[in-house]
Amino acid sequence: MEPIIRVQDVSKSYWRDSFEIPVLNNISFEVPSGEFLALMGPSGSGKTTLLNLIAGIDRPDRGTINVAGTDIVALNESRLASWRATHVGFIFQFYNLIPVLTAYENVELPLLLTSLSKRERREHVETALTVVGLKDRMRHYPKQLSGGQEQRVAIARAITTDPTLLVADEPTGDLDKHSADEILTLLERLNLEFKKTIVMVTHDPRAAEKAHIIRHLDKGELQQN
Amino acid sequence: MKIPLKYTIRNLGTRRLTTGITVLGIALVVFVFSAVLMMAYGVQKTLIATGSDENVLVARKAANGEISSIIDRQTANVILTLPHIAKTPEGKPISSGEPVVIINLNKLTGGLSNVTVRGVSQQVFTLRPHVKLKEGRMFNWGSRELITGVAIEKRFAGSKIGEVVRFAGDNWTIVGLFDAGGSGFDSEMWGDADQLLDAFNRSAYSTITFRLDQPEVFQEFKAAFDKEPRLQQFEPKIERRYFEEQSELMAGFISILGIFITVIFSAGSTIGAMITMYAAVANRTVEVGTLRALGFRRRSVLAAFLTESLLLSLIGGLIGLFFASFLQFFTISTLNFGSFSELAFSFALSPTIVSSSLLFALLMGLLGGFLPSVRAARLNIVNALRSS
Amino acid sequence: MKVFKLIFKNALRHKLRTALTILAISIAVMAFGLLRTVVTAWYAGVEASAANRLISRQAVSFIFPLPYSYRDQIAKLPGVEQVTYMNWFQGVYIDKNQFFARMAVDAETIFDVYPEFVLDADQLQTFKRERNSCVVGADLAKQYKFKIGDIIQIEGDIYPGVWQFVVRGIYRPRDKTTDATQMFFHWQYLDERVRQESPERAGNVGWYIIRIADPAQSGAISNQIDGLFKNSRAETKTETERAFQQGFIAAAGAIITAMNFMSFVIIGIIMLVVGNTMIMSARERTREFAVFKTLGFSAGHLVGLILGESMLISALGAGLGLFFTFPFVAGFAAAVPKGFFPIFNVEPSTIILAVSSALVVGFVASIFPIQRALTTRIVDGLRHIG
Numbered sequence: 001m002e003p004i005i006r007v008q009d010v011s012k013s014y015w016r017d018s019f020e021i022p023v024l025n026n027i028s029f030e031v032p033s034g035e036f037l038a039l040m041g042p043s044g045s046g047k048t049t050l051l052n053l054i055a056g057i058d059r060p061d062r063g064t065i066n067v068a069g070t071d072i073v074a075l076n077e078s079r080l081a082s083w084r085a086t087h088v089g090f091i092f093q094f095y096n097l098i099p100v101l102t103a104y105e106n107v108e109l110p111l112l113l114t115s116l117s118k119r120e121r122r123e124h125v126e127t128a129l130t131v132v133g134l135k136d137r138m139r140h141y142p143k144q145l146s147g148g149q150e151q152r153v154a155i156a157r158a159i160t161t162d163p164t165l166l167v168a169d170e171p172t173g174d175l176d177k178h179s180a181d182e183i184l185t186l187l188e189r190l191n192l193e194f195k196k197t198i199v200m201v202t203h204d205p206r207a208a209e210k211a212h213i214i215r216h217l218d219k220g221e222l223q224q225n
Numbered sequence: 226m227k228i229p230l231k232y233t234i235r236n237l238g239t240r241r242l243t244t245g246i247t248v249l250g251i252a253l254v255v256f257v258f259s260a261v262l263m264m265a266y267g268v269q270k271t272l273i274a275t276g277s278d279e280n281v282l283v284a285r286k287a288a289n290g291e292i293s294s295i296i297d298r299q300t301a302n303v304i305l306t307l308p309h310i311a312k313t314p315e316g317k318p319i320s321s322g323e324p325v326v327i328i329n330l331n332k333l334t335g336g337l338s339n340v341t342v343r344g345v346s347q348q349v350f351t352l353r354p355h356v357k358l359k360e361g362r363m364f365n366w367g368s369r370e371l372i373t374g375v376a377i378e379k380r381f382a383g384s385k386i387g388e389v390v391r392f393a394g395d396n397w398t399i400v401g402l403f404d405a406g407g408s409g410f411d412s413e414m415w416g417d418a419d420q421l422l423d424a425f426n427r428s429a430y431s432t433i434t435f436r437l438d439q440p441e442v443f444q445e446f447k448a449a450f451d452k453e454p455r456l457q458q459f460e461p462k463i464e465r466r467y468f469e470e471q472s473e474l475m476a477g478f479i480s481i482l483g484i485f486i487t488v489i490f491s492a493g494s495t496i497g498a499m500i501t502m503y504a505a506v507a508n509r510t511v512e513v514g515t516l517r518a519l520g521f522r523r524r525s526v527l528a529a530f531l532t533e534s535l536l537l538s539l540i541g542g543l544i545g546l547f548f549a550s551f552l553q554f555f556t557i558s559t560l561n562f563g564s565f566s567e568l569a570f571s572f573a574l575s576p577t578i579v580s581s582s583l584l585f586a587l588l589m590g591l592l593g594g595f596l597p598s599v600r601a602a603r604l605n606i607v608n609a610l611r612s613s
Numbered sequence: 614m615k616v617f618k619l620i621f622k623n624a625l626r627h628k629l630r631t632a633l634t635i636l637a638i639s640i641a642v643m644a645f646g647l648l649r650t651v652v653t654a655w656y657a658g659v660e661a662s663a664a665n666r667l668i669s670r671q672a673v674s675f676i677f678p679l680p681y682s683y684r685d686q687i688a689k690l691p692g693v694e695q696v697t698y699m700n701w702f703q704g705v706y707i708d709k710n711q712f713f714a715r716m717a718v719d720a721e722t723i724f725d726v727y728p729e730f731v732l733d734a735d736q737l738q739t740f741k742r743e744r745n746s747c748v749v750g751a752d753l754a755k756q757y758k759f760k761i762g763d764i765i766q767i768e769g770d771i772y773p774g775v776w777q778f779v780v781r782g783i784y785r786p787r788d789k790t791t792d793a794t795q796m797f798f799h800w801q802y803l804d805e806r807v808r809q810e811s812p813e814r815a816g817n818v819g820w821y822i823i824r825i826a827d828p829a830q831s832g833a834i835s836n837q838i839d840g841l842f843k844n845s846r847a848e849t850k851t852e853t854e855r856a857f858q859q860g861f862i863a864a865a866g867a868i869i870t871a872m873n874f875m876s877f878v879i880i881g882i883i884m885l886v887v888g889n890t891m892i893m894s895a896r897e898r899t900r901e902f903a904v905f906k907t908l909g910f911s912a913g914h915l916v917g918l919i920l921g922e923s924m925l926i927s928a929l930g931a932g933l934g935l936f937f938t939f940p941f942v943a944g945f946a947a948a949v950p951k952g953f954f955p956i957f958n959v960e961p962s963t964i965i966l967a968v969s970s971a972l973v974v975g976f977v978a979s980i981f982p983i984q985r986a987l988t989t990r991i992v993d994g995l996r997h998i999g
Contacts, residue, residue: 049607057518057606078522085520092610096515100235110519112229157519243889250885257878264871287705287770292676295773295811327674337860339674392673394846425677426846428813458773479868482651485945489644490879496637497886500630504893559867565676 003030004164004197005054010063012049023049024060025220031213036191036198038211045217047201048169054199055088055167056080068164085113089158089196091168095150097142103129103153104138110161128156131194132186148179155186159196166190168200172207184210228521228529236505236533237540244537247501250494251541251589252548254487259549259582261483263572265476268561271570272472275409276465280352281443282434283450286460290471290564291325292341296459297429298322303455304433309446311436313348320435321346324421327566328392328414330381339566340377342392343410344418344430352436356410361386361401366417369424372401376411376569380558384414393424409468412558412569434464471563478562491589494541498593502534506601513601514609527602534594535587542586549582550574620921627894631926634890638930638974639937641883642967646938647945648876649963652869655862657956661790662854664828666726669838670820670857672848676701678817679847681804690837692830693823697722700800700819704767704776713753714792715767717800717819726824729787736761736782744802746781750793754783765796772807790956823851880970887930887978891923895982902986903994915986920979927975931968938967 012024023046031037039047052058053065056072065072068087075083089110090096097106107128111121129135132152142150151171158166168187172180188210190196200211208214216223237244276282283304288294296304301322311319324344329337347366350356364370373384383389389396397416405411422428437446443463450461462470506513513526552572561568624631669687671677678700688696700717720741724732732740732748740746749759759765763780778798786793800818808815825834835851842849852860862869895902902915939959946957 052607055518057610081517081520081522083520084518088520090515090518092515094511096511096610098232098512098515100232100239105229105231109229109516112227113520242892246885246889246892250882250889253878253882253885257875285770285773287768287773289703289705289709289770293703293770327676329672329674339676394844394848426813485948486644486648486875489640489647490875490882492640493637493644493879493882493886496633496640497882497889500633500637500886500890500893503630503633557867 004033005031006066008064010060012060034195036211038208038214039201041217046220047217051201056084087164089163089166091158091171093170093173095154107156107160124160128160132156166196166198228525233533248541250497251538252545254490254494255542255545255586256549258487262578265480267570267573269472269476270573272409272468276468278465279440280464281461282464282467283461284432291431294431295429301433309442311438319348319351321349322430322433325431341413341566343413343415344421345415346418356405359402359404369397370400371397371414371416372403373414374411375404474562495589495593502594502597506597510609510612514606517606523602527598530598530601531594535590538586538590542583546582635930637886639934641879642934643938643941644879645967652872653960654954654957658858666854667823668857669849669851672850681816695824697726698818698821703771704769706767714795717803718797720799729791730784731787732782732784739781747778747798748782749796751785752793884974891978891982899994903991906991919983923979924975927971931971
């Protein structure tokens with residue numbers, strides 16, 4: 001199958017005061033469409049940076065990243081923003097729901113960036129919330145939900161625009177075992193049933209088990225499996 | 226696409242204390258700002274209401290006010306022979322030659338202040354139909370009696386009907402109370418012009434006011450007036466315009482000083498709004514990162530925070546204006562620099578004051594919110610998401 | 614004390630916020646300083662008044678004149694040292710926005726009664742000699758660039774016609790409160806012309822200024838003067854110069870009340886700004902305060918930390934504000950119409966008031982956060998997310 005993500009010779013460093021800290025060192029890899037990939041590695045190995053690069057919220061120092069046929073490194077900032085809006089769904093460790101918006105409104109948020117009508121948006125939001133099993137909680141605010149429920153709302157927000165790619169950064173990192181299992185099952189279902197390509201950063205071996213491929217990063221280098 | 230307004234509104238509601246304090250600061254500034262403008266406008270409105278568009282007032286060109294103007298009787302007679310002066314059915318000109326003097330009376334609140342005493346002629350009520358006798362009777366022509374304006378009666382000791390005011394070596398009995406409809410005449414006492422001239426041993430009026438037969442002939446009248454060589458030192462003005470000019474010094478002083486001060490005040494509140502908005506940005510850094518990651522652009526983030534700041538200041542502005550609008554029920558009095566005498570006036574609100582006060586509030590919001598909003602918009606997504 | 618170091622570090626934690634708060638306080642202190650200075654400027658006439666001077670004016674109003682003939686009668690009274698008089702001339706110089714006082718005076722005695730107007734002896738001699746000469750105050754001369762020998766032309770309003778005066782002297786103010794923005798010329802010069810043009814107005818002066826030997830006698834002498842002219846056409850009202858000046862202020866009462874009100878508003882606004890800052894800081898540190906408590910720090914320590922930070926910020930703001938008050942007030946004086954406030958100085962009382970208000974603000978602003986820090990239970994505090 002045609003790879004949906006193609007990362008080529010990507011390097012990235014951060015500057016702390018006047019010290020250059022290399023994070024990613026000449027990384028190349030591909031992810032086929034419909035794949036469920038887990039990126040693992042110790043803290044500081046650069047896995048989140050790699051995820052951010054693929055998701056288009058950060059830029060590499062060198063190299064190219066092609067996602068679904070678009071060279072995202074070449075995009076200017078505002079084009080990159082619209083690209084993210086249509087192609088990427090984000091799932092964060094701390095859910096990052098907007099506290100002042102209800103579950104419904106949080107899920108609706110990315111749809112505001114599309115040209116959908118209010119009624120169409122409603123359909124999308126309800127569908128997404130049904131998928132994650134929280135349609136009955138859509139009037140609730142984040143603080144009225146449990147951690148697991150918040151993460152499920154966040155997943156609904158990520159899938160509501162039907163993006164090409166889902167990126168998840170430690171999605172179970174802040175959850176108890178039971179909730180974590182729920183989330184992982186949900187992600188697995190999104191991958192199998194809805195054919196979503198998922199890239200997940202995790203250091204939880206149980207989470208990684210659900211993925212089809214596990215790649216290890218260490219000191220900015222991708223380990224050969 | 227912009228970030229929904231409810232996001233902005235609800236965020237204002239989350240930290241009520243800080244939002245409330247900032248709103249209150251802006252409300253205070255707007256209150257003072259609109260109060261000052263209302264005061265200046267009140268002076269202006271009172272004096273504009275004093276004059277009529279149909280009347281013409283003649284004063285000496287160089288005179289700053291009525292009390293420093295002098296028109297002797299011969300000159301007055303020359304003026305009254307000019308064309309276009311309205312006449313009564315009996316053929317008398319509808320005019321009033323008026324000596325204007327200032328006397329001191331004791332304020333009820335303590336201290337002396339100046340009160341204008343105006344000598345009027347027989348046609349005065351035809352000339353100024355908005356002045357109505359409210360209580361008592363009109364003074365008798367040829368006797369030393371006075372009628373007093375409602376604003377004077379309220380504020381000065383010894384100005385009630387039946388009481389006696391002593392000046393120019395004589396006792397003047399107050400026999401009536403008149404209401405001039407909130408105009409400057411309410412802050413005056415009126416008596417017989419001839420009696421006043423006699424008492425002060427004067428032969429000259431201060432000003433002369435008369436009605437034109439049609440209001441639109443003023444330019445024509447003025448041309449005839451200016452042509453008359455004996456009237457070169459004098460100047461006719463539409464009465465309303467004359468009194469409006471009398472308000473300019475006072476209204477100008479109040480507004481300049483007031484605006485100057487409120488602009489400085491506003492710096493305080495603007496900084497308050499800025500501190501609040503910087504804190505809002507700092508507290509919601511992760512949210513900003515998330516919104517940006519979802520695909521919202523920098524300018525949407527900028528707009529959302531700027532709207533929040535503008536909303537904050539608008540609420541403050543509305544609260545300030547709401548309380549300032551109650552000032553309309555208050556009448557205060559102060560020495561009018563133009564006439565050197567006490568003038569009672571009410572705070573007056575106008576659409577211009579409402580809009581400029583709200584604009585002023587929004588300006589504070591804009592200035593206070595701009596830099597923090599720029600900071601929010603410039604946040605780096607990755608760093609923003611990482612901060613907690 | 615270690616606490617001081619901590620207070621400093623805390624204040625510097627949000628450098629921008631602290632800087633903004635200090636800026637807001639300093640602006641408020643400047644505004645406060647300006648407002649108080651305007652109010653004290655109003656009272657400058659009272660401050661400048663001498664205890665040994667009485668003012669005798671027409672009882673009805675000071676706009677009415679008194680006969681010149683009163684002068685000798687007053688001068689004969691025991692306890693009266695010198696009598697001089699003035700007449701408010703007004704008129705228009707250049708345009709109606711030039712407000713300085715133009716007075717017709719008695720050239721022979723005016724500088725005896727007003728020793729605070731310092732005039733060189735030779736200039737005084739010339740002034741006394743030349744009928745159409747005038748003397749201007751140093752501030753006035755500086756403002757309009759008047760030099761000895763210049764001609765000042767004034768369009769009369771109370772006294773119609775064009776009037777010309779030759780500058781023959783420039784007087785200097787003796788005290789800080791002395792008004793050096795007046796113009797004096799010969800009353801005789803005025804009266805001669807009035808006698809020709811409108812004789813019924815001639816022979817009148819505006820008011821008398823009487824120097825007495827013993828200020829304690831001012832009440833008695835005032836009564837004697839008023840008694841002299843009782844039941845005449847022009848009764849007098851005599852009072853001390855101070856009381857006379859206070860009468861002017863009473864007339865402008867509403868404006869002074871408004872100014873006083875505004876100076877409270879500015880303090881209120883600034884209290885809100887500083888309070889807001891302290892509330893924010895305290896909220897962000899809820900957790901830290903809980904940690905302090907856990908470590909065994911007492912409530913007193915927490916009070917010291919919050920109050921200290923609040924006071925530090927207020928004091929810095931007040932200092933900065935005071936520093937800029939002087940140029941700011943000077944700028945305002947230059948902006949208002951010339952001659953509106955002859956005396957415009959920042960009084961020591963203004964500075965004391967401004968500083969103490971800023972310290973009160975610092976104290977009040979810390980009350981709420983202190984209350985919050987003290988009442989938050991340790992366990993809740995530790996759980997708090999900033």
